[in-house]
Every structure is written in structure tokens, then in C-alpha cells.
Amino acid sequence: MSHQYYQKVWAEAVNVLNTASSLDAILQSAKPERDKKLSHTIVSGLYAKYALVLKKLDACFDQTVQPQKRIMIRKLLDATIGRLIEVKHEMVNLDLSEFSNMGGAIAELQVLPSDVEEVVPKYYKAQRMREITERKAHLNSILKKLGIFDEKHKALVLTEDEAIRLIQTHERARQGRLRAKLMRELTLIKNKMRPAAATNEKIKTAEEAALVLQKTWRGLQSRRATKSKKIAEMILIGMQQPVVVEERQRRRALEVEEMRRQMQVVYRERFQKAMVEERLRVEQLQTLKLTRQIASEVRNWFMDYKNGTGKFPELPTEEMGGSAILFGGGGDLEQGVAESEASKSTVASTKEGKSKKDKGKKAKEKESKKAKDAMDDDPGFKMQPSNFLPSILSGNTEFDEIWRGKNEVDNPLQHHYMDMIENEKQQEVEREVRRVVDEALRVELELLKAALDRDRANRGKKVKKGGKKKGRKGGKKGKKKREKDLTPDRTTDSLFEELVTQGIIRYYPDTPLSNFFGDCALAMHEQKKQGKEPSPGLGDVRRLINEYCILPLGSKEIHQASPLVRSVLLTGPTGSGKDLIVQTVCSELGAVLFDLTPTNLAGNYPGKAGLTMLVHLINKVSRLVQPSVLYMDMAEKPFMKKVPKQDKSDPKRLKKDLPKIVKGIGPDDQIILIGCSNNPWECDQKALTQTFNKIIVLPKPDYGSLSAMWRHRLMQFPAVSRQFNTGVMAKLCDGYAMGTVVKVINEVMTCKRVLQLKTQPLTHAEFINCLAKYDPIFREEEECYSQWYAKTPLGKKKIRALELEEEMKAEKEKRKKKK
DSSP states (O other), rough: OOHOOOHHHHHHHHHHHHHHHHHHHHHHSSSBBBOOHHHHHHHHHHHHHHHHHHHHHHHHHHHHHHHHHHHHHHHHHHHHHHHHHHHHHHHHHHHHHSOOOOOOHHHHHOOOGGSSSOOEEEEEEEHTTHHHHHHHHHHHHHHHTTOOOOGSSSSSOOOOHHHHHHHHHHHHHHHHHHHHHHHHHHHHHHHHHSSOOOHHHHHOOOHHHHHHHHHHHHHHHHHHHHHHHHHHHHHTSSSOOOOOOOOOHHHHHHHHHHHHHHHHHHHHHHHHHHHHHHHHHHHHHHHHHHHHHHHHHHHHHHHHHHHHHHHHHOOOOOOTTTTTHHSSTTOOOOHHHHHHHHHHHHHHHHHHHHHHHTHHHHHHHHHHHHHHHHHHSOOOBBBOOSSSSHHHHHHHHHHHIIITTTOOTTTTTTOOOHHHHHHHHHHHHHHHHHHHHHHHHHHHHHHHHHHHHHHHHHOOOOOEEEOOOOOOOTTTSSSOOOOSSSSSOOOHHHHHHHHHHHEEEEOOOOOGGGGOOOOOOHHHHHHHHTTOOOOOOOHHHHHHHIIIHHHHOOOOOHHHHHOOOOOOEEETTTSHHHHHHHHHHHHHHHOOOOOOOOHHHHTTSSSSHHHHHHHHHHHHHHHHSSEEEEEEEEETGGGGGGGOOOSSOOOGGGTTHHHHHTTTTTTTTEEEEEESSSOOSSSSSSHHHHHHHHEEOOOOOHHHHHHHHHHHOOOOOOOSSSSSSHHHHHHHTTTTHHHHHHHHHHSSOOOOHTTTTTTSOHHHHHHHHHTEEEEEEOOOHHHHHHHTTTSHHHHHHHHHHHHHHHHHHHHHHHHHHHH
């Protein structure tokens, strides 16, 4: 793709972002909306637009080579991700469900469901690739020292019987090949001894032989053309998978993408070098001039203010902007005077207003109670203030002013623009100089005030001392109590190695999020209309995992400002993909995996002192190597009321400390706890729901997801017939977990069976016989999960909202009947 193409994609993304952000800004100031359907339509539309923009901006940031454009795109990309997460939490509060219906918004935008499925930004891992590679190498070296290897690299160890059986198999295969070769030779000898065919006697001339050859060849060519047309038609309508994949074009596209990424590194280094050189040049030429100019302007303002009011003003603090708000950004002297006077008047007005507030407190409480009672029935939906919307609006404005109409004919290779660097460094140096000058002038102002006070005191006037800063009292009261460091003298590498040795930090295979296979459910609204329980798809689960676990943790800036999700509980039947999700989260983030499963911790750090050390190491190391994922399988066991006698792992060991670990995760900590449970109802529900902020129940796969899985798994083998009906297998697997389906495919499609595909075509019976060994997800088990989820905090809110809705409908019907 060319530079112009990505510039066009960027412009399209900003156009969609302009529409979404303008509507978003209106909703921020709008009154609460009581119509939930209308609110859902608006918010889901916003969500779909932000997801569409995220996909476009990620592609642009990954392939744009111009460094100044990349800075702008990154700003918009981060703000869009943060706002998308905020809108998702708004949808959860509105629908009282983790899964939301997006069918209407997708139809309105006229895009495919895959277009609005948010992707994991490529820069999450790209900017930390060196760190991730070094950490993996360090982990592998520790595992090698311990003698623990990955199963792929383990030597094959056989018993004596297995070795004899392997030798017998190979010997029988060798004898079979010899026998087949002998029979082939005997057949050829018999064919040579047969008399010539009668047709050969009829061909007497060379012309007749040529006609026979032409007829045979033309017939073969026509049959091939007909077959290829039929296959092309079947591929076009989606009834058959393509036989040949254009790997050459795909490989070439990947090479171009990698080449552009390498160009980004070279261009960034040149850009940074130019920035440093320009900064030094501006400092040498402009520092002295700017110092004199700023000091002169501020001193003149001091004297003009003193001549007008008889006293010296207060110079705005650095947090307020310093002297820049008096003379910069279109401000002038009168504006600065007005602002300083207004700041003083507000202090006086607040003091006077306190007494009035105390007097009218009771009256306001009565009014608020009445208003609350009136709104209790249905307060309506109100969009909460956003931390990212101002960045989106400023980014859109900057794009329109700088990049939208910029003529880049003279810069076809997309180098940096020196005029933009000059302007930026000029402003940067001016801010730096102004900060230093303001500090010096504040000292000078204090001396002038002291001199003026002495002059007035000599004249016998009453002087009210001012300008003294009141010190804060009790500053230590609000400070958070710091945890005592039990390992102050140890390095990060030694602590990391200790946890790897104890089996707490674990190796995980590199698993992309796309490996969690499944489609989104787009018929949830229709199911609700028909009175059925809306069932989400596996694609909806994949989207939730991205929104709660991956997108917030990938960037520290986004994690600090976005809604905080400290922990997630994954529940579902065996084989539904819980462990796969944990591996995908770690892989997409390049995170370190801490295994806190009770059986894994059994025997490690015994006793009370050992438990204290374990919790300390988890808290300390997880923050040193963040992003970190704290994983706990069988997450219900620490909160069980009665532990089975046969369980010797002491699962209740972390019952008190686990909630403390979760509570200690703050916005600055890129850490998340992910728990997995097959039987979440077998424990104290209050403690479980207090520990895990979000609960996701993994549904059984639908027909679309199963059919796509069968096609994806089988059609990667070229020898499998493209006419193999995967829809039949998807129908037969209805009710089985996706993990079970994958197991069945792997058991049937062994290396030996793949080699035999050309001579022995694949049949459905092979899969059916293997599938019969496993149990499906029974209806009783599904009902257990739905009944348990109804008792969770979000499930209770949903049930209560439905009950209120039914009561309101009944009241309306009664009123109609009375009329």
C-alpha cells in the first residue's frame, strides 16, 4: 500500500471520529434520557463507530512512516481506545449485561460484523518487543537449568513393549512395500504379453493417429475448463473452499509491511536527531532575547497594575499557566487583571456563601428529597464525563488544521518537516524560559510587596499582611500506608528466578486472540422479542476479553485514565476455552503469568511467615515486570465453606490475602487477576463476587462458530476434499464444547491419516466414532450456570430492572382500562 492510501484511511477515520465525538459531546451535556431503547441505540452506535475508527487508526499507525504523522495518529489511537472502553462500561450499566446487542448499529453503518470488532493494537507488543524477547530468553534459561523443557523439545521415552511394537510396525510396512513392488512388476509383465487392442488395427495412417490424439486432448482440456469454472462458481457463492491459496501475494504483502516498519525506525532516529539539534540552536539564539522580553512584559504589568489599584498583583502559579495566561493565547493586560481580581473575589464570595448555605441547608435537603423521590422510579440514562473525549476533539482539530489539506508533493519519501520542528521547539524553549523567569519574578514581587508595606507602615497606615501561604496541616493524614519491603537487597532477576523455580511464574505458548474461534451473536434482539433468553456467541466473549483484559493493560496512559477492572472471573463447562483465554491475554500483552492455583501453591512457602513472603513477592514482582496476569484455576476453592478431606492443597490459604491483592491494584499498576472456575456455585458467593469485579460465563458454541471451526481446521489440509460437508459435522456437534471438537479433530487427523488422504478420502464416520467417546454439555449444566449468574450482583440488578419494567407495564394497562 502507498503513503497516499494510508493518508486516505486516516482521513476517513477522522471523518467518522468527528461524527462520533460531536454526538458524544452533545450527550455529555444532555439531560437524562428515560427511553432505554433510544439510549441503547445511541450508545451502541457510538461504540460501533469508535470500534471502526480503532481498526483504521491501528492500520495507519502500523504502516505510516512519517514520524510527525505517527505522533498525531498515536494520540488519536490512544484516545479512541480509552473512549471505547468508557462507552463499553456505559453500555453495561445501561443494559445491565456484559453482552450487548450490536446488530442495529452494524446495520446502520452498513459494515460487516468483523469491521467493528476491535483489534489489539500492534504497537502494544511492537514497542516492547526487545523487552519481551529478553524476558522469554531469561525464563527459558532458568527452565533449562532446572531441567524443565517444553513438551515439543522433550526426547521420546518409550517402554520396552512400545519400542518392540514400533519396530514391528516399521518392519511390516517394509515387507508390505516389497510385496507391492513385486505384484506391480508381475502386472506389467502380464500386460506386455496381452495381444494388441483391436482399435490399434484400425489406425493405419499418421493422420488418423493425429486425429485420435487431438480428440483425446481437446476432450481433456474442455473437461478441465468446465471443472475449473464450476469450482470458481462454488467458491464465489461460498459453497466451497478455495483449493489454491495465493501464498506468493500474501508473502509479498507481509514483506512490504515489515519493510515499512524498518523504515519507521530509521525515520524516527533522524527525526529525534533533528529535534535535538533544533533545540540546541533555538536555545543558543533565543534564550537571552526571550528572557529580557518576558521579564520586561511582566514588570510593566506589575507597575501598571500598581498604578491602577495601589497594590501589586498576584502572579499566576505554574499550575494555572504562569505569566503565559496574561500575554499568551490572545490574552492581554486587562484580561490578566480581571482574572487575578476574579480569583480573589471568588475566595471572598465562598466565605460569604458559607453562612447562606448553612441557613438554607434544610430547605435544600427537603427539595432534594422530593426530587429524588420523583426520579427514583426511572432516573434515566446520563453519559458520564470522559477523560479521553477532549483529546479526541483536540486531535480532530489539529488534523484539520495541519494535515487534511497539506501539500506533500515535495515530500514523496515522507521525511519529517523542519518548519513544524522549528515551531514546536520555539514554543518549548519559550515555555521553559518563561517558567524560569516567572520563578525569579515571584521572588522580586515578594520584595516589592515588602517594600510597599514598609513604606505604608512608616506613614502610619494599617497594613494587612497578605501573600503568606498557608501551610497544610496534617499532610501525613491522607498518605497511603506503604507496605514494608521484605526483600530490599535483592534484584529483580533474583526474585524472578525464585518464583520461576517455585513454579509460580509459568511459561505459556504464544497464542493470538484469533485462536479463540467463534462468531458474534447478531440475533440477540430478535431472541429477546420472541421471549427467549438471549444467548451470546463466542465472538462476544472474545470482544469482552479484549475490552476488559487486553486494551486497558496494553498502555499505561490508557490504563491510568480508563475505568479500572482489577479482576475477571471466567466460568463455563470443561473445554469451553478458559485456559486458552488466559494464554491469549498473556500473549497479546507480552505479560508475565503468575499461577496462583491452590494445587500449584501447595507446599510452597509454608507457614504464616511463608504466606506473608509469598504475598509480598507476588505484589512486588508483578509490579516490577508489569504487565502481569495473576491466574487462578479452580477460583472457587479459596472461598469454599467446607473443603473436601481428600483435598490436601490447603485451598483456603489465600482466602484473606487474595481480596487484599486485588484491592491493592491501582490505576498505575498494569496487573489483572483472571480466575477460572467450572463450579462457581460451590463457594461463598459474597466473597467470590467481592474479589472478582467482572464475571463472564462462556456459552456453548452455536452452529455458525462450529461450522467455521470445522472449515478452518480441515481445509488447512490440501488433500481434504473441498466437497467435504462440514455443516453436517457442525450440526452433529451441537451441544459439545469447542475444546471437545478440537480434541476430536486432532485425534482423527494424525500424521498417518493425513498421508493416507489421497488414497483414502476422509469420511464423517471417523469423526462420529471419536465424538461418541465424549459427553456434551447437558441442559441441566447450562441451567446451573444461568441460575448461578442470576444471583450475582449484575444478575440481580437485571432481574430487578425486568421486574420494575413489568410493574410499569401492568400499571399502564390498569390506567388504560380505567379510562
